Amino acid sequence: MDSPARAVPHRFNRPGGIGFVSYVLVALVILWSLEGAGWSVDRLLSSPPKLADFFSRAWPPSTHNLDRLAWKMVETLQIAVSGAAIGIVLSLPIALLAARGVLVGRGVNLVVRIILGFLRAVPDLAWALVFVVAVGLGPFAGMLAIAIDTIGFCGRFFADDMENTDPGPAEALTATGARRIDIAASAVIPAALPAFVSTGLFALEKAVRASTILGLVGAGGIGIELKVGFDLFDYPTAVTVILMIAVVVIGVEQIGAVLRQKIMGPGR
Amino acid sequence: MRHKATGVGQQVIDLQANSLSKRFGTAAPVFSGLDFSIRRGECVALVGANGTGKSTLLRCCLGLIAPDAGRVSLLGVTLADLGGTARRELRARTGLVGQKHNLVPRLSVLSNVIHGLLGRHSGPRYWIQGLAPAEARAAAMAALEKVGLADLALRRADQLSGGQSQRVAIARALVCSPRFLVADEPCASLDPQAGEEVMALFMSLVKREGVTVLFTSHNVQHALSYGDRILGLQGGRIAIDARSADVTPLEMAKLYG
Numbered sequence: 001m002d003s004p005a006r007a008v009p010h011r012f013n014r015p016g017g018i019g020f021v022s023y024v025l026v027a028l029v030i031l032w033s034l035e036g037a038g039w040s041v042d043r044l045l046s047s048p049p050k051l052a053d054f055f056s057r058a059w060p061p062s063t064h065n066l067d068r069l070a071w072k073m074v075e076t077l078q079i080a081v082s083g084a085a086i087g088i089v090l091s092l093p094i095a096l097l098a099a100r101g102v103l104v105g106r107g108v109n110l111v112v113r114i115i116l117g118f119l120r121a122v123p124d125l126a127w128a129l130v131f132v133v134a135v136g137l138g139p140f141a142g143m144l145a146i147a148i149d150t151i152g153f154c155g156r157f158f159a160d161d162m163e164n165t166d167p168g169p170a171e172a173l174t175a176t177g178a179r180r181i182d183i184a185a186s187a188v189i190p191a192a193l194p195a196f197v198s199t200g201l202f203a204l205e206k207a208v209r210a211s212t213i214l215g216l217v218g219a220g221g222i223g224i225e226l227k228v229g230f231d232l233f234d235y236p237t238a239v240t241v242i243l244m245i246a247v248v249v250i251g252v253e254q255i256g257a258v259l260r261q262k263i264m265g266p267g268r
Numbered sequence: 269m270r271h272k273a274t275g276v277g278q279q280v281i282d283l284q285a286n287s288l289s290k291r292f293g294t295a296a297p298v299f300s301g302l303d304f305s306i307r308r309g310e311c312v313a314l315v316g317a318n319g320t321g322k323s324t325l326l327r328c329c330l331g332l333i334a335p336d337a338g339r340v341s342l343l344g345v346t347l348a349d350l351g352g353t354a355r356r357e358l359r360a361r362t363g364l365v366g367q368k369h370n371l372v373p374r375l376s377v378l379s380n381v382i383h384g385l386l387g388r389h390s391g392p393r394y395w396i397q398g399l400a401p402a403e404a405r406a407a408a409m410a411a412l413e414k415v416g417l418a419d420l421a422l423r424r425a426d427q428l429s430g431g432q433s434q435r436v437a438i439a440r441a442l443v444c445s446p447r448f449l450v451a452d453e454p455c456a457s458l459d460p461q462a463g464e465e466v467m468a469l470f471m472s473l474v475k476r477e478g479v480t481v482l483f484t485s486h487n488v489q490h491a492l493s494y495g496d497r498i499l500g501l502q503g504g505r506i507a508i509d510a511r512s513a514d515v516t517p518l519e520m521a522k523l524y525g
Contacts, residue, residue, distance in 0.1 A: 166368075166370075168366055168368050168369075168370035169370045169371060169372045171332065171364065171366070171370065172364050172365075172366060172370040172437070172440070172441075173383055173386055174332060174359070175330050175332060175359060175362060175363060175364035175450070176359060176360060176362070176363055176364075176383075176384055176386060176387040176441075176444060176446075177355075177356040177357065177358070177359030177360035177361075177362075177386070177387025177388070178356075178383070178386035178387055178390075179356065179386070179390050181390075182386045182390050182391070182394065182395070183386075185392065185395045186372065186375075186379075186383050186386060186394070186395045186396075187372050187383070190372050190374050190375050191372055191373065191374065193374060194374075
C-alpha cells in the first residue's frame with residue numbers, strides 16, 4: 001500500500017491548558033453534586049430486594065375503586081384543560097407586551113419578560129400550595145396553579161413565536177399608516193397562529209402532567225389518591241393510579257403530536 | 269454625475285430628499301449626500317447594482333428607516349418633524365409593494381386587500397374580511413377587479429401563484445387610493461413572463477390613477493420602459509438623474525460594472 005503524501009492527522013486534539021482545567025472543574029462539580037445528593041452504592045445495591053417486595057405487594061393493581069379513581073382522573077383532566085385554556089387565553093395579550101417590536105417599547109418588553117420568567121421559575125406545586133392557602137383545598141386551587149404556570153410558559157413562547165414571523169407583511173402595513181395594534185392583529189398574530197397552536201398543545205400536555213400530582217398538596221385531582229395509597233400502604237391502588245396517569249399522559253402526548261403534525265407539517 | 273433632468277418649475281413636488289446619508293454600524297456609508305426630487309404623477313426608476321442602497325433609500329423615503337443625516341419631505345411634509353399620529357396620517361396616503369409580496373399567508377385574498385385600508389380605519393372590523401364593513405369589502409373587491417383577481421377573493425393567500433400574489437399586493441397598495449407608491453423590485457421573485465405582466469398591469473394602474481411612483485428594478489428594460497426618469501445609484505452617490513429617453517443602455521450597463 002502506498003504511504004500517504006501527508007502525515008495522517010491525529011485522531012483527537014490534545015486539550016489546551018484552559019480546556020483541561022475546565023474538564024477537571026466539571027468533573028469536580030459532578031462529584032460534589034453526587035456527594036450532596038447522598039450517593040450511596042451500598043443503598044443502591046440493597047434496593048432490588050426492597051423493590052421486589054414492593055412490587056410483590058403492589059401486584060396485581062387494584063380494580064376495586066376503579067370508578068372513583070376514574071372520576072378523579074376526569075377531575076384531573078378538567079383541572080388541566082380549564083387551567084391551560086385560561087392560561088393560554090391570558091397569555092396572548094401578555095405575549096403581545098413581551099414581544100419585541102410588536103406593540104410596545106423595549107422597556108415594557110423587558111419588564112414583562114422578567115415577570116414571565118418569575119412565573120416559570122416557581123414550580124407548579126409551589127403555586128398550588130399558594131393557591132390552597134388563597135382559595136382553599138380542592139381543584140379550583142389546582143386550576144389556578146395550572147393557569148399561572150401556563151401563562152409563564154405560553155407568554156414567553158407566544159412572544160418568541162411572534163418575534164419570529166416574517167416582518168414583510170407588518171412592514172407593508174406600516175407603510176400604509178396602520179396602527180401597531182392593527183398590524184399585530186392583522187399580520188403578526190395570523191402568521192404566528194400555527195406556532196401558537198403548537199405551543200398551546202405543549203402547554204396542555206405539560207398541564208396534564210402537572211395536574212396529576214397537584215393532589216399531593218391538596219389542590220385536587222388524582223394525586224391525592226396516590227398519596228393516600230402510599231400513606232395507607234395500599235400499594236395495589238397506588239400502582240393503579242400510576243398506571244392510569246401513565247396511560248393518560250402518554251395518550252395526551254400522542255394526540256398532541258398528531259395534531260401538531262397536522263397543523264405544522266412534518267418540518268416542526 | 270450625469271444630471272439631465274430639468275428644473276421642476278411650478279409643478280408640485282411629492283418627494284424631496286436633501287443631503288440624505290445612511291450607514292449601518294461602523295461600515296462605510298450606504299449612500300451619502302443624496303439630493304433629488306420627484307414631481308407629482310412622475311414614475312421614477314431607481315437602479316443600481318446590489319448593495320448600492322436602493323431598498324434602504326426607498327425605506328428612508330417612506331420614513332420606515334431614519335436617515336443619519338439629511339431631510340426627506342414627502343407630500344409636502346418633512347418626515348423628521350412628524351409625531352406618531354401625523355406620521356400615520358401621512359403614511360395613509362402612501363404605499364409599499366415589496367419584492368416578497370408580503371401578504372399574510374393564512375388569510376384570504378380579500379382580507380389582505382382590506383388590510384390596505386388600515387391606515388385610514390382602525391379596529392377589529394378591518395382585521396378580517398368577515399367582520400369588515402360593506403364599503404370596505406366593496407372597495408377591496410373593486411381593487412381586486414382592477415388586478416383581475418376578484419374571482420379569487422376568498423382563496424388563501426398562500427395558495428396563489430407568484431404572479432397572483434404580487435397582483436394582490438398591488439391591489440392592497442392601491443385600495444386606499446395612495447398619492448405616493450414605492451415598489452421595491454416588484455417583479456424580482458417572478459418568472460420573466462409573469463414579471464412582464466405584473467409590471468405592465470402595475471404601471472397602467474398607477475398611471476391611470478395619477479399616483480407618483482418610485483420603484484427599483486434590476487431589469488434595465490423595465491426601468492427604461494416604465495420609468496419617466498432614471499435615478500442611478502453608484503458608490504453611494506447618484507450617478508444618473510435623467511429622463512429615461514435620454515439614458516443609453518451603455519450608461520445603464522456602467523452602473524453595474
